[in-house]
Amino acid sequence: MNLFDPIFRCEPIAKLFRDDNFLQRMLDFEAALAAAEATSGVIPSFAANVIAAKCRVELFDKQQLAEAAALAGNLAIPVVKQLKALIASENKDVAGFVHWGATSQDATDTALVLQLREALDLISADIEKLCDALAQMADRHRLTPIVARTLMQHAIPTTLGMKFAGWLDVLMRHRERFREMQKRCLVLQFGGAAGTLAALGAQGPVIAKHLSEQLKLPLPQIPWHSHRDRLSEIATTLGLLTGTLGKISQDIALHMQTEIDELREPAEENRGGSSTMPHKRNPVACAIILAAATRVPGIVATMLSAMLQQDERGLGGWHAEWETLPEIVCLSAGALHHLANVVPRLEIDVNRMSENLNLTKGLIFTEAINAALGEKISRSQARDFIDAASQRAIKEKRHLRDVINDDQKIAKHLSSQELDSLFDPRNYTGSSSEFIDRVLENHKSQKNI
Numbered sequence: 001m002n003l004f005d006p007i008f009r010c011e012p013i014a015k016l017f018r019d020d021n022f023l024q025r026m027l028d029f030e031a032a033l034a035a036a037e038a039t040s041g042v043i044p045s046f047a048a049n050v051i052a053a054k055c056r057v058e059l060f061d062k063q064q065l066a067e068a069a070a071l072a073g074n075l076a077i078p079v080v081k082q083l084k085a086l087i088a089s090e091n092k093d094v095a096g097f098v099h100w101g102a103t104s105q106d107a108t109d110t111a112l113v114l115q116l117r118e119a120l121d122l123i124s125a126d127i128e129k130l131c132d133a134l135a136q137m138a139d140r141h142r143l144t145p146i147v148a149r150t151l152m153q154h155a156i157p158t159t160l161g162m163k164f165a166g167w168l169d170v171l172m173r174h175r176e177r178f179r180e181m182q183k184r185c186l187v188l189q190f191g192g193a194a195g196t197l198a199a200l201g202a203q204g205p206v207i208a209k210h211l212s213e214q215l216k217l218p219l220p221q222i223p224w225h226s227h228r229d230r231l232s233e234i235a236t237t238l239g240l241l242t243g244t245l246g247k248i249s250q251d252i253a254l255h256m257q258t259e260i261d262e263l264r265e266p267a268e269e270n271r272g273g274s275s276t277m278p279h280k281r282n283p284v285a286c287a288i289i290l291a292a293a294t295r296v297p298g299i300v301a302t303m304l305s306a307m308l309q310q311d312e313r314g315l316g317g318w319h320a321e322w323e324t325l326p327e328i329v330c331l332s333a334g335a336l337h338h339l340a341n342v343v344p345r346l347e348i349d350v351n352r353m354s355e356n357l358n359l360t361k362g363l364i365f366t367e368a369i370n371a372a373l374g375e376k377i378s379r380s381q382a383r384d385f386i387d388a389a390s391q392r393a394i395k396e397k398r399h400l401r402d403v404i405n406d407d408q409k410i411a412k413h414l415s416s417q418e419l420d421s422l423f424d425p426r427n428y429t430g431s432s433s434e435f436i437d438r439v440l441e442n443h444k445s446q447k448n449i
Helices: 011-017 019-039 045-054 062-072 078-088 104-140 160-186 196-215 231-257 284-305 317-345 350-355 362-373 379-396 400-406 416-422 432-447
Strands: 145-150 153-159
Touching: 011 019, 011 078, 011 104, 019 062, 019 078, 019 104, 019 196, 045 078, 062 078, 078 104, 078 284, 104 160, 104 231, 104 317, 104 432, 145 160, 145 350, 153 362, 153 432, 160 231, 160 432, 196 379, 231 284, 231 317, 284 317, 362 379, 362 400, 362 416, 379 400, 400 416
Parallel strands: none
Antiparallel strands: 145 153
16 A cells, blocks of 8 residues: 555655665675675685676566565575576576575665665754754744743743754754664674574684675674664664654644644645635644654554564564564654654744733733742742732733732832833743753754764
8 A cells, every 4th residue: 555655754765665675685785795705715706796797676576576485484585596596597506606604684684774774864864954944943033932831721931942942952862863873773784594604614704894895884793683672773763753753743733723823834735725624724744743653652662572582583573573664764754854844944923922922911921920029028928919910810801910000019019110021021031042052052063073
């Protein structure tokens, strides 16, 4: 079923995990193995050239491979069999050198790592794009007041730049995780039947070194057939990223509600409309991202469960990874791509933010007034006075400023000028500018790494 692919997937990454590309990466492993063995003197150089010439996906019958894999238990066995047959039709002796000393899991795992290397580079580029956009937006809107909402209710004023800086800060942590994870997890898999490379004798480690150089993949200290922490780390890192993407998209969707209407996804033809209600402008990108954020955690759990593999080679757990990790990558990448395209083009309604700041008729300033009054009388008394004034403002549906003006117990301690300042949202954003500066400085320093 491919109809939903354009919705949930990013095409440059999705195509990396399609049949042709996976098969080609397996063949890349076989060609590189032959080259490494020729360099090590284990097989003739001409044999490596013949093998490499046949390691082209278009030469293979994919339907036949799929049917044979169902009987063989993995795809590598029929791939190697077809490769040998292709070569044997021209040179039977060379066919015997195909896959020499390797096992099915070496070809399958390394092919996956090669796919992941490409995919994670593209994902990292989208993280970078999103971080750069948010850095500019945080700086531009560092003084733009907006209601801070806690437990879905109006709290106190904050700034839009502070909100953007919060999004940027967490995404930079993901950027750091990605850099560390890529170095640690994208390594060669090559261990032969049980991880000892016994079939290659004393040449095993030498061939492994040459193979890692051929594929430009780091050589791990030891083969990792049944130790799946690296792949699970990739899955969990993507799971964390997708959770953050979901949080940000949820924020945007909440701010797109008719009653709030402070942020909007960009307006485009055929974007976000309703089949029956022409007036609607739906947060469609947010919906897609939230769908991914809903699906990914459960799939990540499958990867964690699949770590329970037996002895030197696992039964079932390894097999459970084949479709699971690519699904996580594709969903996460699709969600990120949507957000990276939407955030820089968000429509920001500053006037609506100002209107919403006044919805509570001054009640969002109670903390500020209480703090100011508490400097002139006891804090407990100040709290009692402001609580009473707030309840009166709510009951009488009046602005808190008017209620305070009529309440001499408060008004005699706070001048009109002081009240003007206290009821100005720009004067109660705390250390938001300093926090924004810290985040932007961190962003700048990370880019220079």
